[in-house]
Amino acid sequence: MNIGLTGGIATGKSSVSAYLASKGALLIDADVIAREVMLPGHPVLAAAVQRFGQAILNEDGTLDRKKLGSIVFQHPEERKALEAITHPAIRKEMRERAAAYELKHPDKLVVSDIPLLYESGLEEGFTEVMVVYVPRAVQLERLMNRDQMTQADAEARIAAQMDIERKKERADIVIDNSGSWAQTEKQLELFLTHKGLL
Numbered sequence: 001m002n003i004g005l006t007g008g009i010a011t012g013k014s015s016v017s018a019y020l021a022s023k024g025a026l027l028i029d030a031d032v033i034a035r036e037v038m039l040p041g042h043p044v045l046a047a048a049v050q051r052f053g054q055a056i057l058n059e060d061g062t063l064d065r066k067k068l069g070s071i072v073f074q075h076p077e078e079r080k081a082l083e084a085i086t087h088p089a090i091r092k093e094m095r096e097r098a099a100a101y102e103l104k105h106p107d108k109l110v111v112s113d114i115p116l117l118y119e120s121g122l123e124e125g126f127t128e129v130m131v132v133y134v135p136r137a138v139q140l141e142r143l144m145n146r147d148q149m150t151q152a153d154a155e156a157r158i159a160a161q162m163d164i165e166r167k168k169e170r171a172d173i174v175i176d177n178s179g180s181w182a183q184t185e186k187q188l189e190l191f192l193t194h195k196g197l198l
Contacts, residue, residue: 001195002098002110002125003173006117007132008164009157010143012177012184016132017113019188023198025109026101028094030116037089038063044089051081073160087120095125109197118162118170130191131171134178136164 005020007013021027037044040061048068049057056068072079094112101110111130114122123129134142136158143154168174173191177184192198 001127001197002102002112004117004123004126004129005111005113005132006115006129006167008134008139008161008167009115010139010146011132011134011164013113013115013132015181016130016175016177016184016188017111019185020109020111023192025111025197026105028097028101028110028112030090030094030112030114033090033093034086037086037093044086047085048082051085052078073156079160083120091120091122109192109195116161118167123170128172129170130173130175131167132175132177133164133168134176138178139164
């Protein structure tokens with residue numbers, strides 16, 4: 001069974017994916033793959049440098065994430081340009097890993113952790129999509145606390161993603177992570193039991 005896992009920034013998606021992995025799920029992390037395609041020598045990094053210039057590189061040839069982030073977060077058209085370079089490569093790698101896992105372990109749950117699953121139109125190809133949900137006010141508070149951000153910066157980051165309420169409406173499975181972790185675990189146990197995976 002192949003599910004897509006998403007949520008919003010600071011909703012607790014990483015904790016949920018770690019929990020599912022601890023119960024035997026095979027995890028494919030879009031963020032990890034996104035970092036892999038931006039390693040020195042990868043054609044995706046070369047294309048990004050061609051588009052944004054040498055200034056996005058550190059002296060050792062690695063990506064300066066802060067520098068690139070400051071360019072793309074302030075200019076939506078630049079973010080779209082970066083996504084056009086990185087997303088096809090990330091999607092291809094994720095699809096290939098998911099297919100290989102399903103072939104090798106047909107009895108296991110394969111979880112593709114994709115922060116921008118809906119924004120990138122990636123819901124096709126999954127049996128179900130699970131959304132980790134917290135109300136926007138909780139999301140804002142957690143993001144400010146977690147990353148020591150001002151309210152304005154945190155709001156800008158949240159606004160760059162699809163509204164969490166819309167994601168919740170579109171989800172096949174909603175995991176409400178606004179209470180205690182024990183309450184979240186209970187929901188996940190129920191899901192795994194219902195699917196015959198526990």
